[in-house]
Amino acid sequence: MKKRWFNRLLLSYLPVLFVVSLSILLITYLTLSQVSKRAAHNASKVLSYTIMQSLDNILENIESMTVKEILENDLLKQFFQRDKQNYSPNDDYRAAAVLNELMERNAFIHSIYLLRTTESLVLTPTSLTKLNEFGDRTFVSTQISTKSPFKWQERRIYQTSLGDSKGTEVITLVKFANLSDRSLIVVNVSTAKLSEWIRTMSDARMYFVDLIDQDGQLITSNRNVNLTAGDEAAPSNGKEWSRVQSTYTNWSIRTGSDGTGVVEWVSSLFYIWIGLGFMILAGGIIWLVYISRRNYRPFVSMASKISAYAEEHRQELKTRDSMDELKFIEHAMEDLMAYSSDLQQQNLTNIGYRKKHTFLSLVEGIPDHRTEQIKEELREYGFVFPTDHIAVTVLEIDCFSSFSNRYSHRDQQLLKHVVASAAQEMADQQHIPIWCEWLDHHRLACLYFLEDEAALSLSAEKSDSRRIEDESSQSSPDFLGERISPLADKIREWVQDNMSFTVTVSMADQAAGLTHIAPAARQVILGLECKISLGVNRVIDMRQRANWKTSENFHHQQSIRMLCQKFRAGESEWEIQYADLADTLSLYVFNRSSIESLFDYFVYYLDKEMQDLPAEFRDPWGDVHAQLKQVVQSEETLDQICLRFGNILEKAALQMNELRASKNNHQLIKQVKSYISEHFANPELSLNHLNGEFGMNASYLSRLFKEEFGVKFIDYVSQVRIEQAIVILQKNESITNQELAEEVGYSNAITFTRAFKKYTGSTPGQYRKPQ
Secondary structure: OOOOOHHHHHHHHHHHHHHHHHHHHHHHHHHHHHHHHHHHHHHHHHHHHHHHHHHHHHHHHHHHHHHHHHHHOOOHHHOOOOOOOOOOHHHHHHHHHHHHHHHHHHOOOHHHEEEEEEOOOOOOOOOOOHHHHOHHHHHHHHHHHHOOOOOEEEEEEOOOOOOOOOOOEEEEEEEEEOOOOOOOEEEEHHHHHHHHHHHHHHHOOOEEEEEEEOOOOOOOOOOOOOOOOOOOOOOOOOOOEEEEEEOOOEEEEEEEEEOEEEEEHHHOOHHHHHHHHHHHHHHHHHHHHHHHHHHHHHHHHHHHHHHHHHOOHHHHHOOOOOOOOOHHHHHHHHHHHHHHHHHHHHHHHHHHHHHHHHHHHHOOOOHHHHHHHHHHHHHHHHHOOOOOOOOEEEEEEEEEHHHHHHHHHHHHHHHHHHHHHHHHHHHHOOOOEEEEOOOOOOEEEEEEEEEEEHHHHHHHHHHHHHHHHHOOOOOOOOHHHHHHHHHHHHHHHHHHHHOOOOOEEEEOOOOHHHHHHHOOOOOOOOHOOHHHOOOOOOOOHHHHHHHHHOOOOHHHHHHHHHHHHHHHOOOOHHHHHHHHHHHHHHHOOOOOHHHHHHHHHHHHHHHHHHHHOOHHEEEEEEHHHHHHHHHHHOOOOOHHHHHHHHHHHHHHHHHHHHHHHHHOHHHHHHHHHHHHHHHOOOOOOOOOHHHHHHHHOOOHHHHHHHHHOOHHHHHHHHHHHHHHHHHHHHHHHOOOOHHHHHHHHOHHHHHHHHHHHHHHHHOHHHHHHHO
16 A cells, blocks of 8 residues: 555655754754853853962962061071171072072972172072173163062063073062162062963863953963063953953953854854744744645545444444544554454463463373374474473472562563573473473473484383493483483573572483373472472482482481470480481481471470470460471471571570579479489489488479479489480490390389380380391
8 A cells, every 4th residue: 555645744744843853953052052151151250260369379478478588587688788797608508598498389489589789799599690790680770770669570581691592481579678778589480380370270272361461461371372572462362251350460360262163153143043943933833734734634534434434333333422533543443453462362372271281181191092182282282293202390499488479470470481481492402392381380390302313212221221231331322311401400500590599300201102291290290399308409310219318207206206305304415316317317318298297296296295394384385386387388498497497496495494594493403313314223213212312302302303394203214214225225236135224223124125115116126126
């Protein structure tokens, strides 16, 4: 379709837009230029005032220093008031040294000399000469005869000797050192140094800064101006912006700009250009109105037809009376686009739901008769690769509770989409067909469809496993180990480096067909359940499961019971036993359900033991018990669980010890406890025996023991004896039951065996056997 109407509108409006835009830019430029110019004038005025004030300070300081030296310096006084009887040539050298010191104290001083009129002698920092041989004799002669008050002299040429034809441009200060004979001190300041100083305070590229005398003659400037003796400096060619006069010297600082040319001329006609710009804007508006009316005529006919159609189909189109023609067109097009988008989205959503449903069916398991149906569905989804050999991996987000608390639901979906896309892209780079779907909120399952050659190598590896053991050097390549495992680790590393969370990936043996995906997936998920022991942010290969060291929970329950009893009794040994238990558990591989069951038993038995303590111990235990029950659910790994579990127990033990220490009989019970630990092998150890040792009533001592440790006295003695028996058994397995019973305080082996089994759950003979 030709765009005649578009081109017509474009050619109608573009010239107007171009002209109006240029006019606006010109007005903006002129306005900014005028504002900048005024700001520059103000800055120039401030600069002139600052330079003039600083120059006055410099010259006033030189004059003050000169006057002070005339009045206070004895060497200078001695030079002007020479005593012929006490005169020494060294006096003149010392006076010259004073002049050198004055020049060093002020860098602006070019030269300084003294005139003793009685002898017509001139002393400079480097020489002593007659006036008629001095290069500056003309200036000095004029100053001796003048009757006007001395002040700073205008720019002149100073000559150090008669043969100096070039000289130096200076400004001069003359002061009478001795009014009686009109002896003088003359100080010359270099105009070149003043020029350098002015350049440091101003930018010569932006401003010219001139120092002129009261007659308008140039003294110095921040520009490079070459003057010779007798020349008069002409003012700068630029435009003067500001002038500031000194009340001290009557000299002036003038500043301005050297800018000339077209820009300066354009700026001078500011108001004319502004008026011209507004006239162009007014003309542009008139032109816009004209071409809009002309271009609107074809649209009127089209709008009337649309209005008639809208009136006939008002109910179908759901238009409002207040809606104009353009709104109606916009509304109709939006409805059409929304309807089309909804249809497309519904189609994509239905395909997405169907794909995920098929994927979940494969992971959960399908019967053999549905295999062909599933293959047909896969072809419909675009999966045209072989389905006879499939590798299954599952990726799980570590610490998902923290992940879900940190991100909103929308952000979680976005991040999970990024992870799935990364896995897809990395597999595509390796030319491995992949199908990824999220099984639930934190697990991503990936199916890798192996090519025939790779799959055959895998099958050959399995079928010839015995031959591989004998001829390992000629084994077929491990496709899972060489490609899938590195790919899974690459995905894990990418998430670690680019996301604020980590993932753990589990893999197992390949599935030989669609119907075998479910068993492989169950093995993979089982591997993820074991990450509580194996750790997070890693790749778990279930093919290595045979090398894992496993253990049953009941092997550790006896240690937990003994630990709980120690904890209840307030004995510090519980911490050592807890550390040993944690170290022992770290040697084995458990799944999460086993760890949850083991620690549930731990919490249950702790609570059971604590119920035997008095009420003041049970009341705070309620909060501790609630915290312990939440540990396993809130932590990700066994190390984290053990660390947090131990910290909670340490705080509880400290609180219980403080309660025990606050009791009056705590020290006595500790002594009794210590006595039992030392004399447990005494068969006569009983409450009556302790009554004789400590002078306490047996029933009262039994009650105190129960309140302190939550256990009866006889049970505590049995516990100590059995624990010692276990230690002896571990050192000497050949000892007989009778000998063992006698060593721990039992005279009867049968009684000892019964107590041992009650405490440990097994007889001494059974305990000797390896678990």
